[in-house]
Amino acid sequence: MSVTSFPLTTDMLLADVIAGDGEAIGRLAGLNPVFAVLLEPEHKNAMAGQIRLGEAARIAEVPFDILCAVLQGRLSAAGIGRPDASGHAGPAAGAPVGDWFEQALSQSAPHLDVRPLLASGQDPFAHVMSTAARVPPGGFMVVDAPFDPAPLRRVLAGKGFTSLGRQLGAGHWRICWRREEPAGLDDAAQPPVPEPRRGPEPWQAADGTHLDVRGLQPPEPMTRVLDLIDAGTAECLVLHHDREPVFLFPMLAERGWSCLSVEHLEGEVRVTLAREEW
Structure with a gap:
């Protein structure tokens, strides 16, 4: 099955366009092998669902109409001329x-x-x-x-x-x-100070929901964060952690959340997370 039932535009999401087309990734990989890594579900690439068709054409380094023709199976990737590297x-x-x-x-x-x-x-x-x-x-x-x-x-x-x-x-x-330099900052603003340990129950503050997972053994910190986010009650989460939770970030991206800042303070790593608005 190929993508032929609807017109393609540059702002469409690539993941939506190729859904149900089992051969689409192979056709795209013929343009650029990196598509196989970006789009294969087993790789769980956090940005795969955000690639638009216009951006996919740039990744493939071909004009948009060529990308559409390859997606629709009207043109093979073999033999397509490649632009020079001056762009x-x-x-x-x-x-x-x-x-x-x-x-x-x-x-x-x-x-x-x-x-x-x-x-x-x-x-x-x-x-x-x-x-x-x-x-x-x-x-x-x-x-x-x-x-x-x-x-x-x-x-x-x-x-x-x-x-x-x-x-x-x-x-x-x-x-x-x-x-970029943030506008309107008060030069006299004080740097953040470490938060006293509060225990594993979340609490509310002016800057959002806070969660202290310091001292918990893996995977409990990750589980508590994901459970709180999946509950749908928080839009901004300030996480107090013993370390930078690098393995948490891809799971957050899959749920539409991202990391706004990471602060390494004495006795804690403070991570500010927020739900993306697309």
Whole structure:
């Protein structure tokens, strides 16, 4: 079965379009093998459900009409001409660029290469989001990827990041993210202080629901967080933990939640989580 029953537009979600088409992933992988990693259910890639058709065409490095023809089985990926590697994707309109890559290098900004992770079938989303949460205002983060990660750029844009991308070669993009300075901050604001242990029952505060899982043995911290989120009673969750819960982030993404910040304080790691608004 191929996708032929409805017209395709750039803003459609790829996962919705190929649902029920058992051969679609194979056809897409003929354009770019990374689709097999992104879309295979067994890999549980956190961003797979957010890829739009226009973004899929950019990942495949083909015009949108070519992508549609391959999706619909009207055209084989074999023999399609590939563009050269001179393209680039810039930041949001009006955003200052400057020498971002040079600034990131001079600041020893974190630099992640997610290509080996994707090649081995691993999802790099949690690693990227964990690193992004530690980037200070005005700071940078650089990621090397096998394609322009438009869904990830969109997610991080919602968290105050502007991005600049450069295609360095076939299957090699480098994206530089800059966390914008928040407006209207009080310079005299005091840094957060560690929270006294409250026990495992959640409580409400002005900034949302709080949950203290310090001292609990795995997998109880993860279970308590997921149970609270699945109950549907919280929109923002401040988690007080003994360590950074990197294995929790992909499960949160599957539920429409993301990490807003990670603060390493004396005696606790404070993680602020929020439900995404799409």
